[in-house]
Amino acid sequence: MGHGPPRSTRYTGNGDGRRGVVAFVAGLIALVNGGLVLATADGSPGIGNGVVAGAAALLLGLISTVLGGLARARSRRTSRPQRPRPRSGL
Template sequence: MAGLIAMALGGLVAATADGGLGTGNGLGGAYVALLLGLAGTALGGRALTRSRRAR
């Protein structure tokens, strides 16, 4: 769930940021949040699938 939230907020910041990378508007952090949110969502999905299969 946290990965989905990170992706949503990262996308929101990326969409509303004025200027480009290096301007201090948080665009670099937004891209990092998108990537880490995607990775967290994928790993969480794998863990959920694996835990359901183990029972």
């Protein structure tokens, strides 16, 4: 009794940024793949050449790259040990 719910931090990882790197790399792969599909697809959307899928891969790859970069930047910011501030000589 008297104990609250378990802390959610144990489920989110230790802040080393690996998940951000994975999301960033997967986003880059999707960006390249979507770009290649759009470059080689002939025709218009709706005829089965993958134009819509290529555009979707391009958009989702861009989103994944941005979110992975933000996650990586955030993990770098929170994982650095803080230095003690020097005291003033008053």
